Amino acid sequence: MxxxxxxxxxxxxxxxxxxxxxxxxxxxxxxxxxxxxxxxxxxxxxxxxxxxxxxxxxxxxxxxxxxxxxxxxxxxxxxxxHFRFSSVFVNKAAGITKPADLAGKRIGLMVFDMAAAVWQRGIFEEHYGLPRTAPIYVTGGLEAPRSGDEHPQYYPDQFTIEHRTDKSLAAMLSTGDIDALYTARAPSTWPSETVGRLFENPMPVELDYYQRTGIYPxxxxxxxxxxxxxxxxxxxxxxxxxxxxxxxxxxxxxxxxxxxxxxxxxxxxxxxxxxxxxxxxxxxxxxxxxxxxxxxxxxxxxxxxxxxxxxxxxxxxxxxxxxxx
The missing domain is CATH 3.40.190.10 (Periplasmic binding protein-like II)
Known part of the structure; x- marks a missing residue:
């Protein structure tokens, strides 16, 4: 056969x-x-x-x-x-210690509809009091400037979104041009004097989320x-x-x-x-x-x-x- x-x-x-x-x-x-x-x-x-x-x-x-x-x-x-609590990086000078502090801040994203970002936006709104539309989202390449989307994207009108083509997100996070980064991989500027993680010890937070929801995203x-x-x-x-x-x-x-x-x-x-x-x-x-x-x-x-x-x-x-x- x-x-x-x-x-x-x-x-x-x-x-x-x-x-x-x-x-x-x-x-x-x-x-x-x-x-x-x-x-x-x-x-x-x-x-x-x-x-x-x-x-x-x-x-x-x-x-x-x-x-x-x-x-x-x-x-x-x-x-x-991946739980992705470990994948939220912040500029240390931005005063961000909890998800709710991201309201009004500039958050970098490589791909708007990537599952990591969908989970992060949803979890932080549902469980941590950060409305998904409260931050400003900045798209771009992680380690090098990017002229546009690598595959087709849709950007809903309810979000405030900027598209940056002049600098990498990793560099912008280090200099404070953006305040935070939702990512599927760590930026090259972490760890450093200027860049840290929102949850420096993510495992207890991730275990708590799993015990409450039963979801390993x-x-x-x-x-x-x-x-x-x-x-x-x-x-x-x-x-x-x-x-x-x-x-x-x-x-x-x-x-x-x-x-x-x-x-x-x-x-x-x-x-x-x-x-x-x-x-x-x-x-x-x-x-x-x-x-x-x-x-x-x-x-x-x-x-x-x-x-x-x-x-x-x-x-x-x-x-x-x-x-x-």
């Missing part, structure tokens, strides 16, 4: 390497898998639509569901998660081109099963003591400590275990005015086999 040939693009992580190296198989699929950095992957896919299956920015995926062609179909696999989702999924019943479930298997391989490797799979000297202890604090299923796959989280991110996107549709979590996926996961 001929296998379905799929070109798959994913970021390089312990959760995806088992697929690239053949340790986790996709049933019925002849997979050509490419690993690359996240930003390069997203820019390539959103500009050229190179891959049949791709790790995809979560907020951007939801935005595609409002397009008439609805080009992608989600699979409830979330390859990247996903940044990315797995998506397949919708015509391929519709023409090949069962392929979404095969992809789901393979990515679940790859995650299990990644976890098992954390137990390997003969040769550590990471540079962490206490990698197993780190895993066991995380599972003790968050539970063994802190990185859940499947629809049922992510339904409540999806309701929150849909609400945050609606409150951002990045989408206008009151989607149900079920609307992100298709097929009884996937919705039963």
């Amino acid at each position: 001929t296998s379905l040939k799929l070109k798959i693009g994913v970021s390089d992580s312990d959760r995806t390497r088992p697929l690239a190296f053949g340790e986790a198989k996709i049933a019925g699929v002849d997979a050509d898998i490419e690993l690359m950095g996240v930003q390069a992957l997203f820019n390539k896919q959103l500009a050229e639509h190179t891959y049949d299956v791709c790790e995809f920015p979560l907020a951007t995926y939801l935005r595609t569901l409002e397009r008439p062609d609805r080009p992608y179909l989600g699979i409830p696999i979330f390859p990247s998660r 996903p940044m990315h989702i797995l998506a397949i081109k919708r015509p391929i999924a519709e023409a090949n019943p069962g392929v979404t479930k095969a992809l789901y099963d393979a990515f679940v298997a790859a995650h299990a391989v990644a976890r098992a490797k954390m137990y390997e003591a003969a040769a550590l799979s990471t540079i962490l000297p206490w990698q197993l202890e780190a895993l066991l400590d995380a599972e003790a604090k968050l539970g063994k299923d802190y990185w859940p796959a499947g629809f049922a275990r992510n339904r409540a989280m999806l309701e929150v991110i849909i609400r945050y996107l609606r409150e951002d005015a990045l989408i206008t549709t009151d989607f149900r979590p079920e609307d992100l996926f298709d097929g009884a086999d996937i919705l039963a996961t």
Whole structure:
């Protein structure tokens, strides 16, 4: 029987390497898998639509569901998660000690609809008293000036937004040209005499958020081109099963003591400590275990005015086999 040939693009992580190296198989699929950095992957896919299956920015995926062609179909696999409390950087002279202090301040952003920023805006409004429209948002390149958006963006009218093309956000944060930065990666100007983190010890804050909400926020989702999924019943479930298997391989490797799979000297202890604090299923796959989280991110996107549709979590996926996961 001929296998379905799929070109798959994913970021390089312990959760995806088992697929690239053949340790986790996709049933019925002849997979050509490419690993690359996240930003390069997203820019390539959103500009050229190179891959049949791709790790995809979560907020951007939801935005595609409002397009008439609805080009992608989600699979409830979330390859990247991050609490992001550790990813808010501040100019130390700006007097910012808590999220509410960001009202009226200038906050740098690389990509307005990136999931990190959607979560940060939503969490800080809902749990920390910072209205999402209170700051001034400044877009630009993190480490170098950028002439424009690397992939299509929409800027809702309710926000005050400036676009800077003359300086990098990292440099502007250091000099005080912006007061803070919402980011998916640390700026080169941190740590320094002028730049610190809003939460210098983020773990207790992140644990408190998780204990109150049960959410370990996903940044990315797995998506397949919708015509391929519709023409090949069962392929979404095969992809789901393979990515679940790859995650299990990644976890098992954390137990390997003969040769550590990471540079962490206490990698197993780190895993066991995380599972003790968050539970063994802190990185859940499947629809049922992510339904409540999806309701929150849909609400945050609606409150951002990045989408206008009151989607149900079920609307992100298709097929009884996937919705039963």
